[in-house]
Amino acid sequence: MKKIIASPLAPKAVGPYSQAVETDGALYVSGQLPIDGATGKMAEGIEAQTRQSLANLGHILAEAGYGFNNVVKTTVLLQHISDFAAMNAVYAEHFTSEMPARICFEVAALPMGALVEIDAVAAK
Template sequence: MTVVNTKNAPTAIGPYIQGVNTGKMVITSGQLPVDPLTGMMSAAIEVQTFQSLENVRAIVEAAGLTVANIMKSKIFVKDLNDFSAVNVAYEAFFAKYGAPFKERSSIEFAQFPKDAKKEIEAIAVV
């Protein structure tokens, strides 16, 4: 098992790692919608969704896989009223990388670090 770490995703803001590669799968920690270059976060839920997915992609790619290898994602969202906007950004992200949609779960969650509106984690399979 190897730790996955990349400068192309935000550094962890707590005592955890960006991801782990077991040799058969890559598991990412929850990715806030923070731009790793600027440290900033958009207020728009669509932009936040896309950025969290880009951060997941960066970790998966650092482990040598692609978006197409993502088999499962969990979307934690602060307000389920934002769900249609999240879906639009989620669909656009996977379309951009020519990857089919995978299994996912969506969970409403009360509060995130940095007052983000959402967080996404994923499992990619070799």
């Protein structure tokens, strides 16, 4: 059975999808743009945007009773692969041991002109 997860602290879904879906002990979190859920604004710069995307991810994980330590896989989408090192430095602040599997892509464009978007799969 699946359960829809929505955190009031993360930005609302802007399309026909859920912030996250939990099923059979796994949580699938949709890609998180660097939008502040309280203001609807996006920070500037890759470090600030990565930090906000991960904060949004953290809010959704917490809403479902998970933490960053439960994350088993992430996907990182970057507007510019040249931002990889700066994104990675912020990412490493949140994943400090037993790192999840990850893939990172440069993409042609992200919604709202974002520089980064991060999704995750977590398990208990």
